[in-house]
Amino acid sequence: MTTTRNQRVTAFTTLPSPASLREEFPLSEANEDLVTRSRAEVEHILSGEDDRLLVVVGPCSVHDPEAALDYARRLAPVARELADDLLVVMRVYFEKPRSNGGWKGLINDPGLDGTHDVVRGLRTARRLLTDVLDLGLPIACEFLEPVSPQYIADAVSWGAIGARTTESQVHRQLASGLSMPIGFKNGPDGDLQSAVDGCIVARRGQVFFGADDEGQAAVVATTGNPAAHIVLRGGRGGPNYAPEHIAGASAKAATAGVVSRIVVDASHANSDKDHVRQAIVAHEIAEELPATPALAGVMLESFLVPGRQDLTDETRSSLVYGQSVTDACLGWGETDRVLRELAEASGARRAGVRELADAAAAR
Ligand SMILES: O=C[C@H](O)[C@H](O)COP(=O)(O)O
Numbered sequence: 001m002t003t004t005r006n007q008r009v010t011a012f013t014t015l016p017s018p019a020s021l022r023e024e025f026p027l028s029e030a031n032e033d034l035v036t037r038s039r040a041e042v043e044h045i046l047s048g049e050d051d052r053l054l055v056v057v058g059p060c061s062v063h064d065p066e067a068a069l070d071y072a073r074r075l076a077p078v079a080r081e082l083a084d085d086l087l088v089v090m091r092v093y094f095e096k097p098r099s100n101g102g103w104k105g106l107i108n109d110p111g112l113d114g115t116h117d118v119v120r121g122l123r124t125a126r127r128l129l130t131d132v133l134d135l136g137l138p139i140a141c142e143f144l145e146p147v148s149p150q151y152i153a154d155a156v157s158w159g160a161i162g163a164r165t166t167e168s169q170v171h172r173q174l175a176s177g178l179s180m181p182i183g184f185k186n187g188p189d190g191d192l193q194s195a196v197d198g199c200i201v202a203r204r205g206q207v208f209f210g211a212d213d214e215g216q217a218a219v220v221a222t223t224g225n226p227a228a229h230i231v232l233r234g235g236r237g238g239p240n241y242a243p244e245h246i247a248g249a250s251a252k253a254a255t256a257g258v259v260s261r262i263v264v265d266a267s268h269a270n271s272d273k274d275h276v277r278q279a280i281v282a283h284e285i286a287e288e289l290p291a292t293p294a295l296a297g298v299m300l301e302s303f304l305v306p307g308r309q310d311l312t313d314e315t316r317s318s319l320v321y322g323q324s325v326t327d328a329c330l331g332w333g334e335t336d337r338v339l340r341e342l343a344e345a346s347g348a349r350r351a352g353v354r355e356l357a358d359a360a361a362a363r
């Protein structure tokens with residue numbers, strides 16, 4: 001007997017249903033409130049109703065849930081302290097898009113060793129999400145696999161569609177149905193139009209292939225996501241975090257009828273993936289912030305220990321605790337300093353806006 005089916009498939013492993021995993025690791029009522037409230041706060045920052053600065057900060061990728069939680073325990077009190085000026089959302093990224101192969105994140109390969117125990121990855125991810133929420137921190141994720149959001153998105157307050165998938169119809173459709181604001185990165189080559197187009201498509205209701213709560217293949221119909229917005233992350237031609245880049249992107253977004261406030265990623269091609277440079281970029285953004293009204297938020301890649309390390313068969317058992325195995329990150333000490341610098345700049349911008357409003361009211 002010959003067959004034309006699945007000639008290159010070696011295995012199908014059935015996943016637990018999203019509903020059963022959520023039942024195993026449920027969100028408490030307090031955590032549901034936190035997710036709902038923080039999603040609304042992000043939306044209000046994007047619309048300008050909330051004049052604080054959104055800061056999406058945390059490891060490039062989670063490879064060690066204990067170290068990520070350790071990081072969250074340090075971030076949570078700082079986030080609370082700076083909450084008048086910043087809305088801090090922690091990067092808890094489980095899915096990594098790779099340029100030319102490599103480890104694809106904790107959900108895909110929680111053992112970091114090519115064993116790809118995805119069911120364990122989903123459980124580990126969900127447990128960490130609930131632990132981070134328990135500390136009072138809202139969560140940011142990149143969504144990469146079209147079905148994985150069903151397992152984790154209820155815990156997420158800000159989502160990204162990454163540079164490598166911003167042109168993908170599958171990801172744009174997915175964003176149209178996600179319950180939180182979604183940032184579309186500009187393309188790896190620096191192309192802004194792909195992010196604008198992503199926002200346009202995501203704003204509209206879509207019909208596409210997906211999975212329902214029971215994990216059953218389904219046709220998904222969505223309302224559209226009005227909070228889809230642009231994230232500037234630099235490109236092959238260089239960085240794009242300067243005030244003129246932000247103003248240009250904002251004008252382009254406004255013309256296209258999408259959210260015109262912008263998030264800037266201080267990492268990736270805006271800092272040439274150099275964590276030392278990332279702190280300089282964040283400093284420049286802070287300096288310009290009072291005169292950059294269209295800037296809604298900043299993304300930082302940060303972990304406990306500065307820099308990055310290679311994940312290989314040789315290093316797997318002796319990895320440095322709290323250091324990134326993907327992109328280089330700011331260390332905790334520098335992160336704390338940068339967050340305070342951004343809070344001060346955001347405070348100055350808020351005071352300036354209030355002064356202008358008072359002056360207008362007095363006229
Ligand atoms: O943020 C992470 C990385 O920039 C992205 O996943 C690509 O990484 P790579 O170029 O090392 O594959």
Ligand SMILES: C=C(OP(=O)(O)O)C(=O)O
Pocket residue numbers: 060093097142161162163164185233265268
């Ligand atoms: C992969 C990421 O970024 P980008 O899509 O901008 O490369 C990321 O933020 O982890």
